[in-house]
Every structure is written in structure tokens, then in C-alpha cells.
Amino acid sequence: MANPITNLLTGANTTLVKEPLLEVTVSWESAPAGLDMSCFMIGGNGKVPSDDYFIFYNQPADPQQLVEYKATEAKAIVFSINLDKLLATEIDKCVFAATLDGPGTFKGVNGCKVTGHTSQADIVYEIKEAGDETSLVLVELYRHQGWWKLRAIGRGFNGGLQPLAEAHGVSVADEENEAVMEAEDTASSPVPAAIQAGNESSAPVPTPAPANAPANGTKPTSVFADQAASTSVFSSQSRSASIFALQPATTSLFDAQRSRISMFDAKSGSVVFN
Numbered sequence: 001m002a003n004p005i006t007n008l009l010t011g012a013n014t015t016l017v018k019e020p021l022l023e024v025t026v027s028w029e030s031a032p033a034g035l036d037m038s039c040f041m042i043g044g045n046g047k048v049p050s051d052d053y054f055i056f057y058n059q060p061a062d063p064q065q066l067v068e069y070k071a072t073e074a075k076a077i078v079f080s081i082n083l084d085k086l087l088a089t090e091i092d093k094c095v096f097a098a099t100l101d102g103p104g105t106f107k108g109v110n111g112c113k114v115t116g117h118t119s120q121a122d123i124v125y126e127i128k129e130a131g132d133e134t135s136l137v138l139v140e141l142y143r144h145q146g147w148w149k150l151r152a153i154g155r156g157f158n159g160g161l162q163p164l165a166e167a168h169g170v171s172v173a174d175e176e177n178e179a180v181m182e183a184e185d186t187a188s189s190p191v192p193a194a195i196q197a198g199n200e201s202s203a204p205v206p207t208p209a210p211a212n213a214p215a216n217g218t219k220p221t222s223v224f225a226d227q228a229a230s231t232s233v234f235s236s237q238s239r240s241a242s243i244f245a246l247q248p249a250t251t252s253l254f255d256a257q258r259s260r261i262s263m264f265d266a267k268s269g270s271v272v273f274n
Helices: 085-089 159-168 175-189 223-229 231-239 243-249 254-262
Strands: 005-008 014-016 021-027 035-042 065-071 078-081 094-100 113-117 122-126 135-144 148-159 261-265 270-274
Touching: 005 014, 005 148, 021 135, 021 254, 035 065, 035 078, 078 085, 078 094, 085 148, 094 159, 113 135, 122 148, 135 159, 148 159, 175 254
Parallel strands: 005 122
Antiparallel strands: 014 148, 021 078, 021 113, 035 094, 065 078, 094 135, 113 122, 135 148, 261 270
């Protein structure tokens, strides 16, 4: 018996049945270029905790393997999500997106749809309103009242993968810019004096010591080490005798008077003091 199907329009959402596993399948019939699928595992700050939580063909799972990427067919990608384990993490939502790997826009992509599958139900979102963007956020899986919901997004990004990834906190290397920066660093690097002078001397040049280095070569003591070595005002107080400790050592008035008694004059019946 086939699962009941819930069809979503852009902006709509639905609660998932409480099952431990969910499969999100993205499929398409034709496209002007290859389609790259990705998943961004987003924390409470709206960003991925690190680049390890950007799931795509070259990084098919996060460190805990909560979300896994699988290329099942030429025009279909499946993400397997462990909903139970994901619920125990700090991940607030998973954003599923597609990017064209070549010329063209999503206006030229036909038959693209997302299917959320469990053993009890299927959720289908057909993308019919795409425009001239080169990247598209498809759906998002997000927390709701102790479980998960799936929302149809259909929001486009211009510029391809880089602005899409950066919007979710992923650092994307720009190969062209990196090559330019490396060339500039090489051009600006000083030529060693030995090479400029035609290797006149092969003797190594000693490295000058820092201006604030001690003459005997020992490491200067850190200001924090000095502070730790100094006696704390609280340490001094604990070592000194407290006012209450000193008082018992003082002879009381009555003790002093008793010490002045030298004898008792039995004849006169009086006390004689020293």
C-alpha cells in the first residue's frame, strides 16, 4: 500500500511523523548544466558550527553522521537524516539547496521536486516558480515542539555556490583570488642579500636578538609569572596572627593581680601585694 502524500506549496510546512529516519530526495528531469545538491546544518546563530557541517558530494556526512549524502541515480540525490540523534544536538535546522554547475539558470531546470519520505508518509514539493537564479534553497527541516517540520522554501540566490554557502556561515575558497594573492606575495618577497651580492659570502648572518631580550639569553619572566610569585594581600593576612589569636596571649587584669600577691599575712588577715 502506497504512503499518503502531502503536497506542499512554496512557503507551506508540515509536521513529520515521529520516526527515527527521514530521506530527502531531490530529483529533476533536465537541466542546462549539472546540479550540485547540498545540506547546511545550522545552529542557533543561523550559521553552520563549522565547515564540517556543510554536506555535499565531496563531504558526504557530518562528523556524527547525522546527515548523509547519497547519489542514487544520475538525476537524483538522497539525504538520509537520523531525526532522533539530530534532536539531541544543537542543530536547529537543515537547509537543502541546489546549485547549477555550469551555464544557465533554474528557469531552465525542468521537473525538479523534493520528496520527504518516511515509512508512513511522503511529502512532495515541486519547484515551479524558479527564475534566473543559479542557486536555489529548496526546503528546510526545522525544530517544532520537540520534533521536526519540513517547509518548502524555493528561494533563489544569484552568484552560484559561494554566496549561498557564505550566507549560511561556510568559508568558500575563491581559487582565482587565491592565485592572484599568491602571485602578489611571490612578487613582493625580498631577494636575499647573498643572492643580490652574487653570493660574496657564504657565512651565515646571525639573527639579532629582540631589543628587550635579557643579556644572558634567559627568557624574561612574564608579568603573569611575577604576579603569581608576589605575595597576595590575602596570603599575608592568613600567615599573620589574627587579632583574636593574639588576645589569649595577653595576661588579663585578674591574672595580673593574682601575680602580684606575694603572701597572705595571717596575723593581720590582710593580703600583701608586691
